Every structure is written in structure tokens, then in C-alpha cells.
Amino acid sequence: MKVDLFDFDLPPERIALRPASPRDAARLLVLDGATTRDRHVRDLADTLRPGDLLVFNDTRVIPAQLDGRRGEAKVGATLHLREGPRRWRAFVRNGRRLRDGDTIDFGQDVAAVASERGEDGSWALTFTGHERVELLLERAGRMPLPPYIAARRAADARDLADYQTIFASEPGAVAAPTAALHFTPELMAALSGAGIEHETLTLHVGAGTFLPVKAEDTDAHRMHAEWGRLDIATAERLNAVRAAGGRVIAVGTTSLRLIESATGEDGVVRPWEGNTAIFITPGYRFRGIDGLLTNFHLPRSTLFMLVSALMGLDRMQAAYAHAVENGYRFYSYGDASLLLPETA
Incomplete structure (x- = not known):
């Protein structure tokens, strides 16, 4: 596909330079099939279903x-x-x-x-x-702040905490799995009380996530590899949730990419350890996840291509236009979207 299909206009003032406080006060654009709703991350316990499972990346950002x-x-x-x-x-x-x-x-x-x-x-x-x-x-x-933030301000002491998730335990990332930055202990307690559980995996996010796509066609783009691990207990839990009728919802594109790397054509998630360079574009058939919670991404980026593969390019272009018009904050410290395709 032509890369310019994934372009859109983004005013610079929509780029968030600091996270919401508290973290779960961030706004949440919910795309549930054909419906669109404006919520907040703190509303997740009322937005998801009992039996759903959230999957977080427990990587920890290093001073890279x-x-x-x-x-x-x-x-x-x-x-x-x-x-x-x-x-x-x-x-x-x-x-x-x-x-x-x-x-x-x-x-x-x-x-x-x-x-x-x-x-x-x-x-x-x-x-x-x-x-x-x-x-x-x-x-x-x-601390390796994303270039679109670092170009506008220097990293400081606040970023040492702001740029780590509450799940961060495995050192090795050079960028945060930013969708999980929105989660607080209070929100996790509310989710658990609503029958929504969670698991973790590890994918050490690389700086390649910020590299622009320079090719004119997606077929010519080469992804950078990132190391990840999904253990046998987590794989069994993900398979059990889906077998029982629950949904596996990846928190962040890094969690999604590792789950999809570990899932076979038969839809079974298996243990995984090693490098993945999976590149997901429209036409990809998702095998291991039923939804995604993610931040708003760069124009022409591999991550906007991924969300377009999940929800459809026209749907995501319209959703991002809605987000821009309604003052959503973009990128690593910005707001979030919950993407639930029709088949979920």
C-alpha cells in the first residue's frame, strides 16, 4: 500500500508534552464496532466486559x-x-x-x-x-524521551517517573509502552472488581519505533527487531480466556505485536522468546487479540498502519479527525483509544 494513504493533518499543539494527572484522567476514544464514544481511561471498568483480559508489557525503560x-x-x-x-x-x-x-x-x-x-x-x-x-x-x-517531545523540551526529573508504567519490572526498553502509562493502582483495583483481569509479557521497545517510514510503499519498509518473551503460563491464560468467551485486549501495540508473533494460524498462543520484526498493515488477519488500547500515533507511522489494519483505514482516518477536532492529546504522553473491531 502507498504510505501516503496513512497521512493526516495534526496541529503541533495537539502533541502532549506532559501526561495527564492523575494518569487515568486521560481521555479515551472508544471505537466499538461502528460506534464512537468519548470517555476517560478511568471509565474502563464500565466499558469492558467481565471475563475480558488486559495484557500489559512489563518492560522498564533504561537511560539509553x-x-x-x-x-x-x-x-x-x-x-x-x-x-x-x-x-x-x-x-x-x-x-x-x-x-x-x-x-x-x-x-x-x-x-x-x-x-x-x-x-x-x-x-x-x-x-x-x-x-x-x-x-x-x-x-x-x-532517559530517552521521544524525539517529538525532546525537540520541544529537555528531559527532567519528572520524566524519571512519568515515563515508566506501574508494571515496569524488566529493564531493557529504550521507549515506554505508552498505552500502559495511563494505568494507576486505583484503576487496576476497579478493573479487578469488575471481573476484568490482567497478564503481563515482556517486549523491550527499541528506538526504531520512532523512525519515520521513508519508503513510498509499505512493501519496501523494513521493521527493526525487538526482543520479547511470552511464557507458557501467560500463553495458557490467554488461550483459556478466549476459550471461555472472554476477549484478549492488548494494552499497547508492543503487547499486540508480541501476542501476534506468538500466535499460530490456528489461533493458539504459544510460548515465545526471541526477536520479532512483525509488520502489521491492512489485510493482516489478527489471530491472538480481540481488541487494543493504544495512544494516538504519528502520521505515516507503522503504528498508525497497525491500528488501520485492526479497524480499517477509513475508520481510523475518521476517528483521528474526530480526535483532532475534539482536542484529544497525541503521542506518548497523550490520550488513548480503545479499539474493538466488529468481530470482537
Whole structure:
């Protein structure tokens, strides 16, 4: 499909620079089949059905942005995929100044050797020394705010809490699974009281999620891989919920992509561990989920393509026009949508 089919007009003032407070006060656009309703995230317990299951991503954002020098040249790195105990694939600002074997000094006694520049311009960075890389990043790294926020303000102490979900327990993401940022302990208690339970899986979100689609046709776009794990107990729970007539609703596109990666053509979810580069566009047949709760996405992005695959391109274009007209806030710190296709 032509990528420009997924374009739409978005006024810059619709981009949220801070999350709603409290988190579950964010607005919620509910698309339930052919109906459209304006609600709030805190209304979810009254919006979903008893027996439904929400699936959250428990990844934790790490301080994955680093500023350093290679000689006199300034170099910035954003880690996006771990390739070994001390080795990460990274997008490097000013990376054309690098050569294989160059050492980048990130300060605070943190350094890495660059090698193997990829076709996408990324580099492999192997951290020197013997300290755990997690400790090095805590010392020298910064929280990796999305570029559309970072371009308008610097990260600060509030982001250390704002950019983590209440489920964050498995370090490794360089971007938050932002749909889950809306959830609070109070909301989770209300959902449980209404007979709506939850499970977690892990998918370490990479910086590739923010890369623009440069191809003119979706067939020419190459997705970046992200590592995930869905264990046997979670797979069995998801299968049991659907067998009993409940709906599996992914919270965030990362949860959805991992569930779909782990689900066979027979609709059975199986344990999964490894990299996934699944790219979902209109025409895809969803196998493992019945709905999606997600934020509002960039024009021409792979994520807007995904929601268009779930609900239909015309439906999503109309929904996003409604959201813009009615003052919904977009992107990572913005409002949410609950997408329930006709077949769910």
C-alpha cells in the first residue's frame, strides 16, 4: 500500500508534552464496532466486559541516551537492541565520523568501541571494562524521551517517573509502552472488581519505533527487531480466556505485536522468546487479540498502519479527525483509544 494513504493533518499543539494527572484522567476514544464514544481511561471498568483480559508489557525503560566524544567530535548514541552482555546496537548522531574500532568516551568512566555499521546507519557499541552495562548507563545515560517531545523540551526529573508504567519490572526498553502509562493502582483495583483481569509479557521497545517510514510503499519498509518473551503460563491464560468467551485486549501495540508473533494460524498462543520484526498493515488477519488500547500515533507511522489494519483505514482516518477536532492529546504522553473491531 502507498504510505501516503496513512497521512493526516495534526496541529503541533495537539502533541502532549506532559501526561495527564492523575494518569487515568486521560481521555479515551472508544471505537466499538461502528460506534464512537468519548470517555476517560478511568471509565474502563464500565466499558469492558467481565471475563475480558488486559495484557500489559512489563518492560522498564533504561537511560539509553548517551552523549560522548570520539576525539574532538561530539557523538550521541541511542541504544535500541541488545546483542550481547556488553554489546548494543545503537543509532548514532554524527555517526559518519566513526570508523570501525573507534572508542567513544561517554564520560563518567564509560566508553564503548564502535563496529559493524549497519545499512540503517546504526552501529554496534561494545562497552569496555567489567562493570555491568546497566550500572554504566545509570551513571552516564539519560532517559530517552521521544524525539517529538525532546525537540520541544529537555528531559527532567519528572520524566524519571512519568515515563515508566506501574508494571515496569524488566529493564531493557529504550521507549515506554505508552498505552500502559495511563494505568494507576486505583484503576487496576476497579478493573479487578469488575471481573476484568490482567497478564503481563515482556517486549523491550527499541528506538526504531520512532523512525519515520521513508519508503513510498509499505512493501519496501523494513521493521527493526525487538526482543520479547511470552511464557507458557501467560500463553495458557490467554488461550483459556478466549476459550471461555472472554476477549484478549492488548494494552499497547508492543503487547499486540508480541501476542501476534506468538500466535499460530490456528489461533493458539504459544510460548515465545526471541526477536520479532512483525509488520502489521491492512489485510493482516489478527489471530491472538480481540481488541487494543493504544495512544494516538504519528502520521505515516507503522503504528498508525497497525491500528488501520485492526479497524480499517477509513475508520481510523475518521476517528483521528474526530480526535483532532475534539482536542484529544497525541503521542506518548497523550490520550488513548480503545479499539474493538466488529468481530470482537
